[in-house]
Amino acid sequence: MSQSKSAIKHDTLFDKPFTTPLDKAARFSFDEQVVACFPDMIRRSVPGYGQVLAMLPIFARRHCKYRQQDDNGQRVSRIYDLGCSLGAASMTLAGEFEAQDLQIKAIDISPAMTTEASTLLSENYPEHDIEVITADIRDVKLEPCDMVILNLTLQFLPAADRVAVLENIYNVLSEGGILVLTEKTHAFDEQYDAWLVERYYDFKRANGYTEMEISGKRNALENVLITDTLDEHHARLSDVGFERHLTWFQFLNFVSVVAFK
Template sequence: MAQDNIYATEQTQVAPFSFDEEVVAVFPDMIERSVPGYTLLLPLIGQIASRYAQPHSRCYDLGCSLGAVMLALRQQIKQEGCRITAVDNAPAMIEKCRKILAQTGGTVPVDLVEADISEVPIEQASVVVLNFTLQFLPPAQRDTLIQRIYDGLLPGGVLILSEKVIFEPVELDNLLVRLHHDFKRANGYSELEISQKRTALENVLISETIPQHQKRLRQAGFASVDVWFQAFNFVSLLAKK
């Protein structure tokens, strides 16, 4: 696994973060060292998907990156006739994801799609996963996407939404941010790397509070919205239709 040292050297001007070839090359290391609980989260998402996947339905991984969630779904879904659609708008991500998929086993068919997740039809879906994806979408577009997902889900279908969130009061949020930075230090990131990565993500990754997410999901029509996973300021919600 190539090590993430993108921000190890001081940069005169830190460019906004993007999922380019440089990030793709180190992405597995980057996300494991940056997102608390990530390695535990993946198989648990697969476990939830295995419970809610319906025969002859589609399961979506929206913003699939290198396909970690897609592979977890493929390993655990056993229902007859299921098909997985994995979508990402970064050409470098899709290209490498395609190579990874070709090297792994599994009987569930997978369609890899290079596209904007806001434009991909959601049809006959029983499981949809947004794993740290919505946070990169402009806030003004989020309501529409969530509504489209809800409308494309079968009765009894679920959305698994993982996000970096903001907490209230501000004292709690500050504590969780500090703990997150401690996590990154423990995983070998320097103060310079933490600072420059934070600058790169400013105005690119826009977090919301859990109540904001819950309100949006309920307004779309979801019957229940529950937090099922949390590691510091990273959470995952399960929304059921």
């Protein structure tokens, strides 16, 4: 993928002393500053990020069966990329499918993200039917679809809103379709959780983050990124109607679950 304006910036967002977590301005947000270094940040901060992305087209090949129709009446597979950020998941899918086979709808609440995602996707895949939409995924009316990707997005919604978003997804997925839900989690057992969190910080250290950057980001994410346990995710998927869902990927405290309609 080529970056539109400049080379990807190195993430140095938290390399200065941080303010208190009560300072609203210090809260993590997906603004222009984050957009500028996002590919570097997510690659160095999320264990297995590239591996999860690489599996999405492989899952799509098995589960997307041209069940939908585009505006010209052509049979297509419709995929939602919810909380798309710069469109990395959409980009990976477009790279593995012919333009006429897919209709991708990539949605994000951050205009800074969607502006850059639109540029990147249209520059790299001008022939593909990819719509980038700036919206809150709690408000959008989804259309019938074959696959939904929630890659590190649900964790940023207030806990009380998560069921409704998953219910909407369940209702619009076609029979045979899938939801791929990737999340940062915490372990119920405090000792296991402490071990996982410490090894996660080791992972960040190994990727070049300093102690100040690690603690600054932790403060900024407090009450912004709210994790559930893996059991809570599975229970919620059952509650909204998914009868079958399994954890297909886990790397430290990051997991990915596939739910089958």
